[in-house]
Amino acid sequence: MRTHPIYILRITGVLDGISLLVLLGIAMPLKYIWGIGQAVTVVGSIHGGIFCLYALAILYAAIRIQWNLLWSAAALIAAFIPLGNFILDWKLKKAQAKYSIKPFNYALIVYSIVFFSFIDLFVQLPVMSTFASSVGASSFIVGIVVGLYSLTNTFGNILSGIMTDKVGPFKILMIGLLLTSSALLLYQFVDSPLLLIIVRIIHGFVAGLIVPAAFTFSANTTVNAQQGKKVAFTGTFVGLAAIIGPAFSGIMASKTSVPFVFMCVAILGFSLAVLSAIFLSKYKIAKKEKVDAVQASKGSFFNAGVIKAYGGAFFLMFSQGVIAYLLPLHVQTLGYDSNLSGTLMSAFGIVAVLIFVLPTNRIFDRAAPSTTMALGIGLMGLSQLLISQSTTTLSLYIVLALYGVGFAFLFPSINTMLIKATPAELRGKAYGYFYACFSLGVVAGSSVLGWLPFNIIEGFIFTGIVLLLFAVFVALNKQRDSVLNY
Structure with missing residues (x-):
């Protein structure tokens, strides 16, 4: 039984x-x-x-x-x-x-793959800089090591999008899962900064193959009237990865080692590869019939909806990069324990997940994506401004909860906008560039603020103003976001 x-x-x-x-x-x-x-x-x-x-x-x-x-x-x-x-x-x-146990929904394997891809990212956040230092990396090299993953991830995203349209998402998912899981095992052999840099380049590139193929698979197996709700549900798995990943790696790394943490994630990846081979293989020819249409289109798919979706992806992760860079410094400056930064980030993730799974997710199929997108990016910009003025633990939690609401509105909106603005034949390529914008946003968020002559407060204010200006741009440009190309 x-x-x-x-x-x-x-x-x-x-x-x-x-x-x-x-x-x-x-x-x-x-x-x-x-x-x-x-x-x-x-x-x-x-x-x-x-x-x-x-x-x-x-x-x-x-x-x-x-x-x-x-x-x-x-x-x-x-x-x-x-x-x-x-x-x-x-x-x-x-x-x-x-409640009886329902038949297993094989589409949930795709959600699990999304979870794997993002937990692969989030387990790195608390431990990568210290791991790099432990193998002899200087502070300059530590910064390079942390950023290399997102930078090389960009190239993997683009290649994944192009190849997904040519051979279908199933093959790319399998290749991405197997190569990423293998790359995670390479950390067992890292004993020098040079070797760590090589592994980070490999890891970031092959991990970039997964997400565009997974989201393309999900989008092309969902009816249009339910795209927003399904994307919101997919966002739940991203949020869970954001909550579980840092906690898991922090706990396990303190008791074992960083390579052991990556080995646990690798085991999950190999397990999903086996499940995908068993249950998802029947979908592997779904896109082959579309190759001629893709070639006939000559790869042209840019329109207002696509451009706004890409902008939303970039600024969403730009904001995340700023939070990851400045929030721990802000908390430290206020005299609080460094653990508060982690709990604040978990709080924003929990709020986002609640909006994803509660009946509030219906709004993403009822409201125009431009409307919810402008609201989401606006709330995130407002929260950046408020963080700069928050000095108590309670106020920080409230502001990060507001940030979580903005994130929860923005993530499904930009995905839904991209789906509605691109034909299925070009969706892999569209998602490839889309998640390349994600990766570039992370790099830009943490590096641009480091280059500009801003202190912590000024950095938050600058980011908030940039996000609010983009929200105004989206709100004032609500023209029809269709599949029609320029």
């Missing part, structure tokens, strides 16, 4: 609730009253690991029983409330008999 997904959720939920009580009721008093700081370190690491399992159990339950997503939202919120998990367990025990 199969173990019911709700039962798995209940078990992990109770463990998460117990570990939270131990952290708050025992470990924290030991640290702040009796000065035993190691108690929080140990119990906090255990609680973080259990929370990751709990988050995966929430995701598994949502997939297998397809219940109202308010249940998933309630389960996630309960994890942050003392005794919340136990109250939820009482409710779930009553609900378990009402």
Whole structure:
């Protein structure tokens, strides 16, 4: 008999609730009253690991029983409330008999591939700079090592888009999964800065093959009336990667090593490659019939909708790069513990995920993409301005929550706009350039602010003004974003 997904959720939920009580009721008093700081370190690491399992159990339950997503939202919120998990367990025990396990939706493998691609990115954030230093890299080389992944990712994105239109997304997904998983294993052999640079170039390039093919596959197997909602649901997996990735790598790297963290991600990649070969292979010829149409079009697909989608992708990740670069420095300048930066980023991710999975995701099929795009980029710009003026923990959490709302509106909007503005025959190429803009945005966000003569406050203000100006541009240019080319 199969173990019911709700039962798995209940078990992990109770463990998460117990570990939270131990952290708050025992470990924290030991640290702040009796000065035993190691108690929080140990119990906090255990609680973080259990929370990751709990988050995966929430995701598994949502997939297998397809219940109202308010249940998933309630389960996630309960994890942050003392005794919340136990109250939820009482409710779930009553609900378990009402929900049967649904047939496995093979399209969810594509969502899992998106999750893998983004968790591959997010696990690097807390550990790559320290890992580079540990193998002898200077501060200058550390900066190069961190940025190389996104830079070479750009070229992988473009190649993936071109090849996806020629041979179909299935083959590119398989190649990307196998090569990326293999590249992750190469970190086991890194013992010098030069070798690390070589591995980063390889890793960034092959990882860039995955996302354009995955989003093309998803877009071309979805009816137009549901594109926005499906893209929002895909964004849930991006958000979960943003929440789980840094926590997982931080905990595991402190207990084991950075190469071990990458090996765990590689195992996930190889597992998805096997599942893809079994369940997705029947789609591998879906795009071959379109090759002549692609060649006939001579690769022309740029129009107002595409250009705005690309601009939105660039500025979304430009903003992310600024947050990753300036927020830890801002928190440190205010005198707070560096761990606050991580929890603030997790808070924005949680807010974004809630908007993705709640009925609010219906707005992306009902409102024009330009409208929700302008709203999203505007809220992100406003939050950048407010961060510069925020000095308390509460105000920082509120502002990062606002940033999460903006992110949640912007991400599905630019994807939906791109889908509606491009024919299926050229969607792979369109997504290739689209995610190249993502990668370039990350590089620009962290590097441009470093080159400009701004302090931390001025950097946030500059970014906020740039985003708000782009939001105004989108709002004032709501002409029909069609497939018609210039």
